[in-house]
Amino acid sequence: MADAAKDWVRTNAGRYGDDLALENAETGERHTWRQLDQRAGALAGHLRDRYGVGVGDRVLLLAEGDTRTFEVQFACMRLGAILVPLNWRLAVPELVELAADVEPAVAILDGVWHDTGLKIAEATGVRHLLGWRCPGDSQDVEDYEAAIATATPAEPRTDLSVELPTHILHTSGTTGRPKGAITTVKTLSWHALNLAGRVNGGPGTKLLNPMPLFHAGGLTTIATPVLMTGGAVTTMRRFEPDRVLAVLGDPTQGVTHFTAPPIMWASLSALPGFADADFSTLRLAEVAGGVPPLPLLERWRSRGVVLQQAYGGTELGPAVTGMPRDAVADRPSSCGRAVPFTHVRLVTADGTDAATGEVGEVWLKGPSVTPGYWRKNGPVEPARTEDGWFRTGDAARRDADGFYYLVDRVKDMYKSGGENVAPAEVERVLITHPDVLDVAVVGIPDPTWGEVGRAFVVVRPGTTVTLDGLREFCRERIAGYKAPRSLVVVEDLPRNSTGKVSKAALRSHPADG
Structure with missing residues (x-):
């Protein structure tokens, strides 16, 4: 026993x-x-x-x-x-x-x-x-x-x-x-x-x-x-x-x-x-x-x-x-x-x-x-x-001292033009944009690049964001291929009871918001 x-x-x-x-x-x-x-x-x-x-x-x-x-x-x-x-x-x-x-x-x-x-x-x-x-x-x-x-x-x-x-x-x-x-x-x-x-x-x-x-x-x-x-x-x-x-x-x-x-x-x-x-x-x-x-x-x-x-x-x-x-x-x-x-x-x-x-x-x-x-x-x-x-x-x-850094869910990562992209890395950049209140990124199919990033953004009241503006913001901080190529502005992000964003719900979201 x-x-x-x-x-x-x-x-x-x-x-x-x-x-x-x-x-x-x-x-x-x-x-x-x-x-x-x-x-x-x-x-x-x-x-x-x-x-x-x-x-x-x-x-x-x-x-x-x-x-x-x-x-x-x-x-x-x-x-x-x-x-x-x-x-x-x-x-x-x-x-x-x-x-x-x-x-x-x-x-x-x-x-x-x-x-x-x-x-x-x-x-x-x-x-x-x-x-x-x-x-x-x-x-x-x-x-x-x-x-x-x-x-x-x-x-x-x-x-x-x-x-x-x-x-x-x-x-x-x-x-x-x-x-x-x-x-x-x-x-x-x-x-x-x-x-x-x-x-x-x-x-x-x-x-x-x-x-x-x-x-x-x-x-x-x-x-x-x-x-x-x-x-x-x-x-x-x-x-x-x-x-x-x-x-x-x-x-x-x-x-x-x-x-x-x-x-x-x-x-x-x-x-x-x-x-x-x-x-x-x-x-x-x-x-x-x-x-x-x-x-x-x-x-x-x-x-x-x-x-x-x-x-x-x-x-x-x-x-x-x-x-x-x-x-x-x-x-x-x-x-x-x-x-x-x-x-x-x-x-x-x-x-x-x-x-x-x-x-x-x-x-x-x-x-x-x-x-x-x-x-x-x-x-x-x-x-x-x-x-x-x-x-x-x-x-x-x-890292060399044994500290871990989360990148993303393996299934949420996507490959764009042969390069691996972790949506979480892109999200950490976009959330620092002064007009972005909340953000999530998912990979979507693309005929040229295989997959590209689509950003779902909740903007601060009284502000607006554009795809070109967000891509330019990203280029100054991460590699260009990681910047999103699609933007959907939403009122809020779908989350479960523990506060995690439902990426599955976002993948089925219409592109026109």
């Missing part, structure tokens, strides 16, 4: 009983580690006794950001069950498809998604529904708080393997149908070790978490190492810039950690209150999910905040690399060095290891990488080589 997992909520309740574990920024609800242990244990007992949930059973969750999401997570882990949080940004047919694939024993939802949850249950045959803040006249959903108030708590077990799945976390789906990446106690634990030095958690650490809790970025990336070490997470229903800035910029709130994609950091810095906000308690300001433009880094640095770029992904650990705070000034475009317990290779198209400075696909191997993708007929192996390397599909280069 594999090593037995230890219940870290019970462990932390014994070590840090009266310290804060969870907090809801909107409602003011606060739970200490001792209270979290009681609530998670009661929920686990109810799921077990009322619905028969046990080892390997799937528990569906459809809810806004809330402390209860973490209670559900820990209740599932205590039972050996698998939490499956659903992306509420998807259409109902898509949600039904994902729900049917995991065949859940019970669905848990909040009042916002009550009606959608009922549709999913009806379409998939889920018979047991549990929820909070649902309509008072709902006859189909058992009340969450009433249920745990009367439940017989489940005690931690000592016979649950660290290899047991804990979550099925669906990828963001920018390249197609979301895939359900499996996490385990083992992958979560090694992930926490990978980030131990950078996160530096423990009691007194507080993560402000307005990110969606149906993706690894919100649910596990920083939250896991913070909670595992006895720190606290403050949830928010959604990312609302004014609300986030009010909490982040108020030192009495005691926020020490915050992570978000570049678009969210940019929206915060654009608010009128940014100039007067006090970020003095913030220790870790991480930017992930995209390469931040230099003006954004400089704007936050002017307020005393060093944005540390990181790279990872749902099935990758999630963490792969991270930028040391004291290295950002010299290498502002780097996503940092590899985390300590994950092997990282850069491999060229001919299968050889990339030389220093040469671009290659990122290959990974390590104990925090997903063991596979979920399918009800059995887990599906990820894109691994025969000797166990996980192929990420991301392109990067590494």
Whole structure:
């Protein structure tokens, strides 16, 4: 038998009983580690006794950001069950498809998604529904708080393997149908070790978490190492810039950690209150999910905040690399060095290891990488080589000191006139144009050059841009063949819930905008 997992909520309740574990920024609800242990244990007992949930059973969750999401997570882990949080940004047919694939024993939802949850249950045959803040006249959903108030708590077990799945976390789906990446106690634990030095958690650490809790970025990336070490997470229903800035910029709130994609950091810095906000308690300001433009880094640095770029992904650990705070000034475009317990290779198209400075696909191997993708007929192996390397599909280069620089998705790169072009490199130039507010570049077919770049640009209010003007701007900064040969001005870019641009949607966008 594999090593037995230890219940870290019970462990932390014994070590840090009266310290804060969870907090809801909107409602003011606060739970200490001792209270979290009681609530998670009661929920686990109810799921077990009322619905028969046990080892390997799937528990569906459809809810806004809330402390209860973490209670559900820990209740599932205590039972050996698998939490499956659903992306509420998807259409109902898509949600039904994902729900049917995991065949859940019970669905848990909040009042916002009550009606959608009922549709999913009806379409998939889920018979047991549990929820909070649902309509008072709902006859189909058992009340969450009433249920745990009367439940017989489940005690931690000592016979649950660290290899047991804990979550099925669906990828963001920018390249197609979301895939359900499996996490385990083992992958979560090694992930926490990978980030131990950078996160530096423990009691007194507080993560402000307005990110969606149906993706690894919100649910596990920083939250896991913070909670595992006895720190606290403050949830928010959604990312609302004014609300986030009010909490982040108020030192009495005691926020020490915050992570978000570049678009969210940019929206915060654009608010009128940014100039007067006090970020003095913030220790870790991480930017992930995209390469931040230099003006954004400089704007936050002017307020005393060093944005540390990181790279990872749902099935990758999630963490792969991270930028040391004291290295950002010299290498502002780097996503940092590899985390300590994950092997990282850069491999060229001919299968050889990339030389220093040469671009290659990122290959990974390590104990925090997903063991596979979920399918009800059995887990599906990820894109691994025969000797166990996980192929990420991301392109990067590494300098002589071991710092990595993301180039682009391998599939997003295109060849123009025989030369490889990374759209991300062109985007980093165009975003510095004074009239460009947001930009994305994709490769499109061209009869002369094979492929050329098409730039989708969101312009600043009251300004205009032209293709010739943007090409001239690029020529002064990058090779001429990399400059876009097509321009579409749009009101906004299609993004998923983690802030990533959907390149697939842009490729199907009409050229005339």
